[in-house]
Amino acid sequence: MTLDPLPDTDLTRHRRLRAQGSLDRADLNAILDAGFVCHLGVLVEGRPLVVPTVYGRDERYLYLHGSVASRSLGGGTPVCVTVTHVDGLVLARSVFEHGVNYRSAMIHGEARKVTDPEEKLEGLRRLTEHATPGQWSYARRPNRKELAATTLLALSLEEASVKIRTGPPEDGDGPDAELGRWAGVLPLTSVWGAPVADPALAAETPVPEHIARREGTRYA
Amino acid sequence: MTLDPLPDTDLTRHRRLRAQGSLDRADLNAILDAGFVCHLGVLVEGRPLVVPTVYGRDERYLYLHGSVASRSLGGGTPVCVTVTHVDGLVLARSVFEHGVNYRSAMIHGEARKVTDPEEKLEGLRRLTEHATPGQWSYARRPNRKELAATTLLALSLEEASVKIRTGPPEDGDGPDAELGRWAGVLPLTSVWGAPVADPALAAETPVPEHIARREGTRYA
Numbered sequence: 357m358t359l360d361p362l363p364d365t366d367l368t369r370h371r372r373l374r375a376q377g378s379l380d381r382a383d384l385n386a387i388l389d390a391g392f393v394c395h396l397g398v399l400v401e402g403r404p405l406v407v408p409t410v411y412g413r414d415e416r417y418l419y420l421h422g423s424v425a426s427r428s429l430g431g432g433t434p435v436c437v438t439v440t441h442v443d444g445l446v447l448a449r450s451v452f453e454h455g456v457n458y459r460s461a462m463i464h465g466e467a468r469k470v471t472d473p474e475e476k477l478e479g480l481r482r483l484t485e486h487a488t489p490g491q492w493s494y495a496r497r498p499n500r501k502e503l504a505a506t507t508l509l510a511l512s513l514e515e516a517s518v519k520i521r522t523g524p525p526e527d528g529d530g531p532d533a534e535l536g537r538w539a540g541v542l543p544l545t546s547v548w549g550a551p552v553a554d555p556a557l558a559a560e561t562p563v564p565e566h567i568a569r570r571e572g573t574r575y576a
Numbered sequence: 577m578t579l580d581p582l583p584d585t586d587l588t589r590h591r592r593l594r595a596q597g598s599l600d601r602a603d604l605n606a607i608l609d610a611g612f613v614c615h616l617g618v619l620v621e622g623r624p625l626v627v628p629t630v631y632g633r634d635e636r637y638l639y640l641h642g643s644v645a646s647r648s649l650g651g652g653t654p655v656c657v658t659v660t661h662v663d664g665l666v667l668a669r670s671v672f673e674h675g676v677n678y679r680s681a682m683i684h685g686e687a688r689k690v691t692d693p694e695e696k697l698e699g700l701r702r703l704t705e706h707a708t709p710g711q712w713s714y715a716r717r718p719n720r721k722e723l724a725a726t727t728l729l730a731l732s733l734e735e736a737s738v739k740i741r742t743g744p745p746e747d748g749d750g751p752d753a754e755l756g757r758w759a760g761v762l763p764l765t766s767v768w769g770a771p772v773a774d775p776a777l778a779a780e781t782p783v784p785e786h787i788a789r790r791e792g793t794r795y796a
Binding site: 375392393395396397398402403404405406407408410420434435436437438440442444445448449450451452456458460462464480483484487488491492494496497498502505506524525528529532533535536537538539540541542543544545546547548549550551552553554555556557558561562563564567570571575 | 611612613615616617618619622623624625626627628630654655656657658660662664665667668669670671672675676678680682683684700702707708711712715716717718722725726744745748749752753755756758759760761762763764765766767768769770771772773774775776777778781782783784787790795
């Protein structure tokens with residue numbers, strides 16, 4: 357499948373560290389698919405508010421659990437959603453060249469409150485399956501009352517940008533290399549642990565396969 | 577040490593899920609100390625922009641590497657900085673009760689560009705030591721030119737709020753418990769890996785103790 361490149365607009369253009377920017381929509385999708393918590397930026401009375409929230413996606417939209425920010429989100433409110441995975445510390449010879457290996461996606465647009473019950477249910481399915489594949493078929497799905505009590509936002513994935521940094525520090529061929537100090541990357545890895553049963557659960561309740569199989573696997 | 581409680585203001589008041597809010601400044605400090613990447617929200621031409629960046633702190637200020645956002649940060653520009661650690665998925669009996677175990681801190685204020693060279697050096701020391709304790713003494717420190725080329729922001733820690741969720745799902749005593757499905761928490765843990773030497777490094781260069789000792793230790 358060939359994907360359209362990410363747009364080069366005033367909002368998405370990389371002003372700094374251009375080498376780290378990507379215009380590949382597959383990179384955007386990979387970063388979004390690797391995580392399930394984003395940081396949603398909205399304006400509240402003229403001030404920025406940055407709230408963590410869960411998300412899912414389809415090919416066109418990011419779906420966000422929006423209760424926290426919902427009081428600030430009417431029609432046409434500009435938002436910025438950022439998803440960041442930290443992959444390691446870049447430890448250079450000089451403090452100035454220190455940095456972070458990371459993958460980050462930023463999406464700009466106007467978040468829309470999903471009101472159509474069918475679209476809302478489908479959005480919640482995406483969101484649930486995004487965080488825990490297999491869970492939509494396993495857990496009890498939202499009833500009409502719960503659906504009405506849930507605020508779901510949709511944000512077009514059209515205007516997005518990606519930044520990725522990988523690899524060693526960049527002062528290996530400069531004068532600081534003469535210092536003879538160690539330089540490199542200290543990697544950071546996130547791993548799913550062993551499922552912890554709710555103490556209220558009957559002892560014999562088996563952990564379903566779609567949850568059990570994640571133990572020990574890498575996240576993000 | 578007794579810390580002042582976090583302030584109860586229009587910005588910090590928890591409007592939702594009040595039980596998850598904390599007014600304990602020690603919780604704020606613990607969340608900040610557990611991580612080194614935050615999400616900085618600023619206004620750019622009336623739109624929110626959320627950028628990941630590294631930080632450190634002292635008792636009164638958060639210090640942020642601010643190059644990405646610097647073109648938008650003059651005097652008195654409101655910002656919101658959020659630090660989030662994701663601890664696990666809360667898998668309930670019903671989709672509606674699903675959630676995330678997390679620790680999140682949000683700081684509101686006006687970011688100030690640090691211009692005094694001495695304060696800037698001290699801020700960079702905090703930032704460097706925050707991400708990699710011991711590194712300020714090991715790496716070459718910034719010279720005057722590098723210091724001038726670095727944008728450091730300071731943000732008062734005064735107006736901040738904290739949210740923490742821990743523990744099992746909350747539908748263990750409701751009608752959905754009768755469904756007999758597994759419910760609990762799938763924990764997520766981040767761990768520092770083995771240091772990866774810069775390929776440009778001479779083979780015999782030893783990994784310093786302050787970096788080597790982090791391997792296998794937990795992050796956040």
